Amino acid sequence: MKGSDRSPLPEELSGDDFESWLAEAERDPARSAEIDFLADLTAAAELERAPAARTPVPPRKVARTPARRWMLPAAALVLVAGALALWFAMRPETPRRASELAQRAAPRYVAVELRDSGASQDDGFASAMAAYARGEWAVAADGLTAVLTMHDDLEPARFYLAAAREQMGDLAAAAALWSTVAERAPGLLGEHARWRLAQIHLAREEVADARRELEHLVQQQGDFAGRARELLAALERL
């Protein structure tokens, strides 16, 4: 199919046309620019989704302040200086206990996926994850529990329910949930759950249990094997 006849909606393309679409973009900068334009148009249409079908309101003219050009670099410098000072004040000392090695920050859910349409927000999982991304752990936990009541095999929901429970301080519940995900979920999700389970064991000074999970990750040779190996070495140095 010629480029000009091709649908501008890539999800409408067949597998072969989709490949041609990308292959042409790799050869031809003009085709590549067309993909960028379609990406920008899709994003703009999302931004404009509510007013798109309504009578437009003329945009207000906002005068650019002359200070704008230097304000961003100045703000960046202040932020960098602040971050350096914070890092210097809070840089970690050599850990002496297993619990000091544990990583307890909540796993991040990529926020860009949540800049989303109303259709997705109707979905229970997406709504719960929106609360999760805002750090509203109890709301997220309630939502994810409800999702699991309907879809007991939805392991991502169980994973983030465990994360929310951990952030609420309920380590026992988090450990049980992560243990289930580690056993049931294939690939990266299961590995990440086992990694988080090891962190909880470390936080509770259950070093033998933490070692067992970390060694399992090393044996799996997956994405978390390297991190598990480093953490086992750090445990050896205690």
Next chain:
Amino acid sequence: MSISWEAFLARYGPLARAIARGLVRPPAAAEDVVQEATLALFHAASLEPGRFESPEHARNYFLRSVRNLAMKTLRASDTAPLTADLPAPDPADRAAELVHERQRALVRLLRELGPEERELVARRFVERQTLARIAAETGTPLSTLHSRERALLERLRRRLEALEREAAG
């Protein structure tokens, strides 16, 4: 990658989601597909940074992953992993600001369109309807819609380029 993750995802995230939603149901599963493709790219770029120096190459890898994962999900209803440790957004990220500026400029252009063109944009690029469905619902011949869409996209692209030239000059 020569641009930040925030800029990259701001630019290509919506298109990736549209591709995934066009192939996968329910919406949460489409979100998972995009999430997994993001992670795949992040992982690949961590292992081979030189391979993804060009944002265009990273874009093609990302969009191809989205489609492949969506097709795989259709075939096997796999559970996609959802976890990530992507770098936090940088509020002073100039590349991301440029992407947002370009998208805001396009929003302004969309607001200048006439009602019929606005409806076509809403149906095609927001609701992702096929031209055949629009033709059936509006009574407009398919060939007319096809020509109208091509002309509209071309005009928007030229207008955007002109705006960018003005801003640069």
